[in-house]
Amino acid sequence: MPDTPLIMLENVSKAYRKAKSEISIFDQLNLSIKEGDFVAIMGPSGSGKTTLLNLLGGVDRPTSGTITINGERIDKMSESALSRWRAHTVGFIFQFYNLMPMLTAARNVELPLLLTKLSRKQRRENVMTALKVVGLEDRAKHSPREMSGGQQQRVAIARAIVSDPKLLLCDEPTGDLDRETAGEILSTLQMLNRDFGKTILMVTHDPEAAKYAKSILHLDKGHFVEELVTS
Amino acid sequence: MTHGTLIWKNLTRYRLRFFLTTFAIFIAFFLFGILQSFDKALDAGAELAADDRLVVSNRINFTQPLPIAYVDRIRSMDGVLHATHQSWIGSYYQEPRNFIFGFAVDPESFMTVYQDDIVLPAEQIAAFIKNRRGVLVGADTAGTYGWALGDLVPISSNIWQQADGSKVWDVVIEGIFQSSRDELPANGLYMHYDYLNEARTFGKDFTGTVALTTTDPTLNDQVAQAIDFRFQNSAYATETRTEAAFNRSFVDQLGNIGLIISSVVGAALFTILIIVGNTMALSIRERTSEIGVMKALGFRASTVFSMVLGEAFGLAFFGGLIGTITAWGLVEIARNIPGFPFVLGFPTSVWLQAFGLMVVLGVLTGLFPAWNAYRLKLSTAFARV
Ligand SMILES: Nc1ncnc2c1ncn2[C@@H]1O[C@H](COP(=O)(O)OP(=O)(O)OP(=O)(O)O)[C@@H](O)[C@H]1O
Ligand SMILES: [Mg+2]
Numbered sequence: 152m153p154d155t156p157l158i159m160l161e162n163v164s165k166a167y168r169k170a171k172s173e174i175s176i177f178d179q180l181n182l183s184i185k186e187g188d189f190v191a192i193m194g195p196s197g198s199g200k201t202t203l204l205n206l207l208g209g210v211d212r213p214t215s216g217t218i219t220i221n222g223e224r225i226d227k228m229s230e231s232a233l234s235r236w237r238a239h240t241v242g243f244i245f246q247f248y249n250l251m252p253m254l255t256a257a258r259n260v261e262l263p264l265l266l267t268k269l270s271r272k273q274r275r276e277n278v279m280t281a282l283k284v285v286g287l288e289d290r291a292k293h294s295p296r297e298m299s300g301g302q303q304q305r306v307a308i309a310r311a312i313v314s315d316p317k318l319l320l321c322d323e324p325t326g327d328l329d330r331e332t333a334g335e336i337l338s339t340l341q342m343l344n345r346d347f348g349k350t351i352l353m354v355t356h357d358p359e360a361a362k363y364a365k366s367i368l369h370l371d372k373g374h375f376v377e378e379l380v381t382s
Numbered sequence: 383m384t385h386g387t388l389i390w391k392n393l394t395r396y397r398l399r400f401f402l403t404t405f406a407i408f409i410a411f412f413l414f415g416i417l418q419s420f421d422k423a424l425d426a427g428a429e430l431a432a433d434d435r436l437v438v439s440n441r442i443n444f445t446q447p448l449p450i451a452y453v454d455r456i457r458s459m460d461g462v463l464h465a466t467h468q469s470w471i472g473s474y475y476q477e478p479r480n481f482i483f484g485f486a487v488d489p490e491s492f493m494t495v496y497q498d499d500i501v502l503p504a505e506q507i508a509a510f511i512k513n514r515r516g517v518l519v520g521a522d523t524a525g526t527y528g529w530a531l532g533d534l535v536p537i538s539s540n541i542w543q544q545a546d547g548s549k550v551w552d553v554v555i556e557g558i559f560q561s562s563r564d565e566l567p568a569n570g571l572y573m574h575y576d577y578l579n580e581a582r583t584f585g586k587d588f589t590g591t592v593a594l595t596t597t598d599p600t601l602n603d604q605v606a607q608a609i610d611f612r613f614q615n616s617a618y619a620t621e622t623r624t625e626a627a628f629n630r631s632f633v634d635q636l637g638n639i640g641l642i643i644s645s646v647v648g649a650a651l652f653t654i655l656i657i658v659g660n661t662m663a664l665s666i667r668e669r670t671s672e673i674g675v676m677k678a679l680g681f682r683a684s685t686v687f688s689m690v691l692g693e694a695f696g697l698a699f700f701g702g703l704i705g706t707i708t709a710w711g712l713v714e715i716a717r718n719i720p721g722f723p724f725v726l727g728f729p730t731s732v733w734l735q736a737f738g739l740m741v742v743l744g745v746l747t748g749l750f751p752a753w754n755a756y757r758l759k760l761s762t763a764f765a766r767v
Contacts, residue, residue, distance in 0.1 A: 202761075210678060210760035231682050238680025249675045253395035258383050263679045265385060274383075310679075 155222070156183035157317065157350050158207060163216030165202060176202050177373045180216070186317065189344040189351045191361035194370035200354040203370070204320045207352065208241050209233040221317060238266045242311025244321040248303040250295040250310075256282065257291040260309045267314065281309035284347075285339055301332035308339060312349070319343065321353040325360050337363040385685075389692045392669075393700075399661065406657050407701025407743070408708070410650040411736060415709025417643040418732045424640075434599045435495065436606055437628040438592040441619035444632065445470075447588035448618050450579075453488070456592055459612070461605040465594035466491035471578065472540040473571055475527055482523060484537065484571040485590075486578040489516075495593055499562050506531070506557035514577050516556035520568035524558045531555055537571065542582040551578065593625070651739065659747040662694050666751035673755050687756040694748025695741075702740040706733065 160182040166175045176199040184190055192200050205211035206218060209225045218226045221240060228236060250259045257278050264274045282288045285305040295303050304324060311319055321340065325333035341363050343349045353364060361367045369376040394400045438456065440446035450467065457465045466488050473484030489511040493500070502518070510516045517537070519529060529535060533555045543549050553573055561568040579586060596605050606622035613620045623631070666673070676686055713728045 205761050208678065231684070234677070234680050234682040236680075237678065243675075243678045245675075249671055251391075251672060251675075253391045254383075254388075258387075258391075261383050262388075262676070265383065265388070266680050 157186040157188075157221055158182070158184040158352075159217075159219040160206075161217045161219075163206065163213045163218060165199070165206065165211075166214045175373070177213075180373065180375075182368075182375060184350065184352070186350050187344070187348050189341070189363075189365045190353070191364035191367045192352060192354045192370055193356065193358070193361055193367060196356075198370045199373065200370055201322055204322055204352065204354060207318075208243060208320050209237050238263060239314055240316050240318060242314075242316045242319045244304070244307050244311050244319060244324045246323040246326040248295070248300070248307045250303055250306055252295050254294070255291065256287060256293050256295070256298070256306045256309075259295070259306055260313050262310060263314045277313055278309075281313040282306075284312065284343070285309045299332070300328050301335060304328065304332075304336050305339065308336070308343075312343065312347070317350055319349050319351045321351065323354055323356065325355065325357065330359070333357070333360060385689060385692075389689055389696055392665075392689075393693050393696050396665075399665075403658055403661050403697060404701040404704070406654045407698060408705040410647075410654045411702045411705025411739070412709045413650050413705075414647045414736060414739065415706045415728070415732060416712065417647055418735065419709065419713045419726050419728050421640055421643045422729055422732065423726050434595060434602070435625040436594050436596065436602060436609075436622050437625050438594070438609055438620050438622045439590075439628065441610075441621045444591060444628070446618075447585060447590060448592060448620065450575075450587045450589050452613070452618070452620070453491075453589065453592055455612070456594060456609060459605070459608060461596050461598070461601040461608070463595045463597045464491060464494045465592055466495045467575070467589040467592045468492070469575060469578065469588075469590040471537075471542070471571075471573065473537050474540065475535070475537060478538075478540060480527070482537075482571050483569060484539075484573065486575040487572050488575050489572075492572065495595055500559045501562050502557045502559040506559075510556040510572075513554055513556050514574050515552065515554050516574065517553040518557040518559055518572040519555055520570045521558050521560050522569040523571060524555070529555050529558075531558060537573070539578075542578065542585065544581045545583055551581070553577075591628075651743075655743060655746055658694075658697060658743065659750075662690075662697070662747045662751050666690055666755055670758065673758055674760050677758070677760050683756045686758075687752045690752035690755045691744070691748040694752070695744035698740045698744040698747070702736060702743065706736040 160180055163177055163180045163182075164175070165177045165180075166173045168174075192203065194200055202211065206213055207220065209228065213226055216226070217224060223236065225233065225236060250256075251262070254262070257275075260278045260281050261274055264277060267274075269277065279288060279291070282291055285308050287302060287305050287309065290298060290302060290306075295306070298306070308324075319340070324340070325336050328336065337360055340351055340353065344351050344365075351364075353360075355361055438448065438452070440448055447469075448467075453465055453467045456462055468485040468487050471484035471486055473482045474480050475482060493507055493511070500518070506518075510518050517535075524530070527535075535553055535555060536550045537553050538550050540549070544551075551573065559568060575589070594605075596602055602624065609622045610620050673686055677683065710728045710733075713726045717726050
């Protein structure tokens with residue numbers, strides 16, 4: 152099914168009701184992203200970038216319209232079905248890493264595997280593989296406190312990929328990092344896209360960061376303008 | 383790693399907070415265990431009393447005496463099967479702190495009325511009845527002081543005095559009895575009333591209480607009323623009650639212990655409820671974004687709910703178990719101290735009550751934060767990051 156896109160948004164509207172007035176974020180938005188793409192999403196603050204990722208991750212629901220990911224209508228799923236779906240389809244990477252401070256790197260990465268039926272040994276193998284992919288196999292026993300921002304973000308990436316999801320959703324993954332460290336993180340994402348076929352959507356404010364993607368979507372006033380990266 | 387590991391790691395992430403909260407719970411459950419044990423000890427006499435026995439005491443107060451002549455008069459009344467009497471000796475061995483629950487009794491009638499409570503071989507009963515200076519002692523009491531059958535033992539009284547000023551009666555151990563029920567300690571001492579009465583310089587021909595059995599338990603109320611009616615206009619008016627009611631009033635003499643105990647325990651439990659509830663609510667609030675992350679990773683709302691509830695239960699059971707086990711250990715130690723004046727025990731009911739309280743504490747402190755975690759919307763969780 153190479154022709155069916157991995158992500159398909161059809162006529163998606165999203166509005167927040169505040170007191171009595173409604174704030175419309177998207178109105179009749181359409182978007183399709185094919186498997187294996189690496190898309191940067193840019194746009195002014197408040198344009199709805201995070202809201203879009205939330206919709207795609209099944210964390211928030213559209214007011215109307217349909218969202219189909221990997222052939223499944225997630226806008227219609229029940230909460231518990233969505234939880235199960237998220238566990239093996241999507242990996243999240245946040246700006247502030249959001250690791251559990253009391254768990255070691257290895258255990259943070261293992262967290263999503265608690266939702267699987269894998270044996271202890273298999274889990275440990277998967278965790279070590281994920282840590283190796285992000286180049287942190289020697290930090291398995293370290294706690295987040297003992298790691299730099301860049302390292303913490305790489306642990307977060309390992310956590311996002313450990314259950315081998317098709318889709319990675321990253322909300323300003325380098326927003327809190329210096330340029331050099333940001334470069335390392337972005338190269339890691341690029342490698343995950345290129346070598347492991349992960350489809351990646353990354354929100355960023357930084358045009359330099361956006362250049363690591365295959366294409367850039369500009370979100371403004373609820374509409375997209377696409378731009379191809381030429382590098 | 384398991385869900386359990388995760389709960390434990392969450393619980394212990396702030397060492398000091400965990401320690402202090404656990405300590406508060408520990409104290410409350412420790413108090414609960416100790417005081418409950420005392421309360422049970424005080425109730426034991428009342429709960430285990432035979433309900434077919436009546437006790438006649440002075441209407442003013444059971445510490446006031448009754449004339450010994452009452453015993454025969456009561457015996458001759460309708461509905462009375464057997465009657466006997468007992469006088470408090472205030473006995474101790476060598477040192478006042480070696481206090482013994484001792485009574486002077488009429489041996490034959492005493493053994494008739496109390497035959498079901500006191501267990502010992504027939505030949506020892508016979509020897510006791512025959513020897514004016516003979517005494518019966520409980521196996522626990524005998525064990526404490528290393529007494530054996532045939533030993534001559536000086537027993538002191540903190541009340542009665544002989545003509546020569548001595549307060550000591552030499553007695554011979556003629557019988558060592560067991561308690562008929564395991565919960566009841568085999569302690570105490572029973573000597574001949576005549577032996578005490580003859581030598582004492584005051585209180586002669588008076589006794590403490592009269593105990594009687596009726597020909598039919600259904601007659602109890604009737605017989606009790608008849609006795610009290612008969613003596614109501616005498617200088618020594620009586621009050622006749624079932625043995626259970628009498629024992630209860632004996633305990634109440636010490637103050638309303640039960641009420642004091644439940645107030646203290648209640649206050650302690652209420653305080654930790656607030657402390658632990660506040661701690662749980664706070665720590666879950668602090669972790670809003672972490673809970674959001676867990677949900678984003680695919681943990682179901684119900685799983686998150688149970689994990690938060692599990693944390694509250696973990697806290698309640700951790701502190702509660704340590705507290706209860708410590709209380710139990712201390713009671714066990716106290717029980718084995720020779721001459722310890724209270725009949726302590728740690729019955730299963732105390733354990734069950736403690737477990738019940740741990741569950742209640744877990745539910746009350748965990749339910750609200752767990753519900754908040756359950757409802758937490760992911761999009762709002764991230765908005766708060
Ligand atoms: N839970 C909510 N309730 C009400 N309004 C909301 C909620 N979440 C987001 N919004 C509003 O939706 C709009 C888009 O928010 P969103 O977080 O998606 O923007 P963004 O593009 O990610 O901005 P930034 O670049 O600052 O992160 C904003 O105006 C915001 O105030
Ligand atoms: Mg945003």
